[in-house]
Amino acid sequence: MRQTRTAYLFLAPGLALFVVFRVYPLLEGLRLSFTNARLGRAAVRYVGIANYTRLLEDTRFHVSLANTAFYTVASTLPVLVIPLVLALALNRGALRTVLRSVFFFPFTLSVVTVGLTWLWLLDPVVGPFNYYLRTAGLPARSWLADPATAMWAIIATTVWWVTGYYLVIYLAGLQDIPRELYEAAALDGASGWRSFRSITLPLLRPVLLFVVVTHIIGSFQLFGQVFVLTGGGPGDATRTVVQHLYEAAFQNFFQFGAASAMAWALFAVILLFSIFQFRLLRGHTEY
C-alpha cells in the first residue's frame, strides 16, 4: 500500500502535466465542438451537433479528407518498403555506420527546412530538377503546380524525409532476429529470398505493424509539408484535413467551434483505422 502511494507520488507531476496539457485541452475541444465559439465573439452558445452536420455539407472538407486518404494510401507502400530494403542492405557491411548516418540525416531536419529545400529543388523556373531535365532535353514540369504531380511530389518529399527514421527502426528489428534461425535455414538449403520470406518478414511483423500504424496516424495529420510546399494547391489538389482545420481555426474568423468539430471527426477516423489495423495484424505478431 505504502509502495503504491510512493509510486503515485512520483507519478503525480507527470500525470498532472498530462491532465493539464493533454486531457483538459482534449475535453475542452470536445466541448467547443458543440458551440459556435469564435475568438473575439463574447457570447458563446451551444449549437448541438451543428458543427458536425455542417461537415457533411462542406465540400472542401470532403476534398481534404479524400486528399488525406489518397496520401495515406499512396505513401504507405514506399514508406514501408524503401526503408526495409535499405535496412536489409545496411544490416551488414563495412560502411553501414556511415551510411546509416547519411540516411538518417534528413530526419534531423525540421519539416520547414525540408519543405523549403524541396520547394527550391522543385521550383519550376530556377529549380535544379527542371534545370537537369532541360539539360537532358526532357520537358520541364511544374511539379508542385500541376494537380497530377503535386501530391506525388509531397509524397516523395515525405519519403525522403522519414526514410532514415524507419530505417533505424527496421535495423533494430532486424538485429533482434536470432542469427541461429538464418544459420539453420542456410543448412537446410534455404535461399536468401526464402529466408527473408519465412524468417525475416514474420519476425519483423511487430515492427511492420509499428511502422504502418505510426505512419498512417502521421499521414492523417499531414500538414507541415503541404503548408510549406503547396499551401494546399494547386486549387485544393493537396489540401489536407489538418490544413482545413488550421484555416478554420486560425485564418478564417478563428472558428474554434467548427475547427474542434473537424479535429474530433479526424480523431474518429484515425481511431477507426487504428482499430482496423490492430484487428488485421493482431494474432499474427507473436512468435
Next chain:
Amino acid sequence: MDARDPRVTRRGFLTGAVAATVILEPARRTAAQPKAAITYWNGLTGADGKVMDELIDRFTAETGIRIEQQRLPWADLYAKLQVSVPAGEGPDLALIHTVEVPHFANDGVLEPIDDATVGGKGFRAEEYLPATWQGGVFQGKRYSLPLDVPQHLLYMNVKVLREAKLVGPDSRLKIPASRDELVTMAKQVAKGDTFGFAIGTVNPGKYTWGFHNLLWQNGANIFAPDLKRPAVMDPAALEVAEFWGALANQHKIAPPANANCRDAFTAGKLGYWIAGSWNFTGLREAKVEFAVAPVPRLFKHAVVWSMPHQYSFPKPKTADRAKREAAWTHIRWMTDHVAEWTLRAGQVSASRKAHGDPRIVGDPVLKTLLGQAGSWQVGQSTPKWVAAENVTRPVIDSVYTGQRPARAAMEDLAKQITALPD
C-alpha cells in the same frame, strides 16, 4: 585645540547617511526614472525592417523612449494579435494593413481613436491622400492612422525586353497600353523557360492582390456595394477570371502557378512583371537592370492596387497613459521623418508632406509610385474581406492552373463567400 577624536562616530555616520538619502533620493529618482518603453509589433520582415530598426534607434536616442519591436510575417502577426489582445497580452502599438482594420475593429481588438485626439496630436485629413486616411475608419469610427502605401507597379526587365526587341524608336522599353498589347508583347518574350508576364511576387496562381487589382480595373469587386453579397459572379468579374485562367494555359505567357516570380525576374527569365512596390529595393541590391512604369490599364479603368500600412492601438488590459503617449510620440516622429522611410524602405508615404521632397521626386521609381496616387484603390471595408481573400486564393489558383473553368470556380467562390460566418 579640540582633543576629540576626529574619526567619524557610528552615530554620526548613520545620521549623515540618512540625511544624504533624504536629500538626494528625489533627485536620484528623477534622474534614473526611465522614459516609457513600448512594445511595437509589425510585419516588416524584409529590407524595410532593417530601415525601421535604424529609425527606431534614432527615435530612442532623440526621445529616450525605448521600443521593443516584435517582427513576424504578416499572417502570423495577425493571428497573434487576434489571440493576444483578448488575453491582455497585446502590444502598445501595431502596424497593420488597411484591410485588417474592419475585422480587428469588429472583434474589439483595436481601440477607437477619437477625432479630438487625432487633431490634438497634429494629424489632419488634408495632409493625407484620401484613400489612405479613409482606410483607418470603420463604421464611422477611426481605428488607425496611415504610414505608407505599398502598391503595385509594372517592372520591366531591361535585358529580357531588349533581347525580345521590345524597344521603341527612342530606345526606350515598350510599355503595354492594353490587355491585347500586353499579351502580344509578352508572347514575344515567352520562349523556353523565359516568361513574358507575371503578376505577383511568389505563387502567381493564388495572388489575390493581383486578382483584386484586375477586378477593380474592370469595375468589379469581391462584394457588392452593399457589402452583403458576393459580386464575383458579375460579368465583369467573370471576364477577369477568364483572363486569369488564360495567362498560363491559353496565352502561355505566364510562369507556373507556384513560381517565384521575383527569382525569375532577377534571373532574367521574366519580361513584364506587375508586383508590389516592396520589391524594388531588393532588385536594386541584386543589381538587376530594370525599369518601371505605372500599372498598365488592362481593363476599363487605370486602377492600382494599394494596401496602406496603418498604425493602430491594440486594446490594452488596463490603460497606461504614459505608454499611449509614447506610442503617439513615435507615430508623430515617424510621420515627421517619413521622407527617410520612403527613401530607404522604398514605401511612399501616406502623408503628402514628403511628396515634394526633391530626393523622392528625383528617384524614378518613387516618382512613378507617387504618380499613381490618383489611381490607388484599397479593399472593401468589411470584416469579411480577409476571410473572403483566404477562400479566394485556392479558387483563383484552380482557374490559373486550368483545373476549373472560370465560371464554375467563381460560382463556387460566391457560395463560399456567402457561407462565411458573421
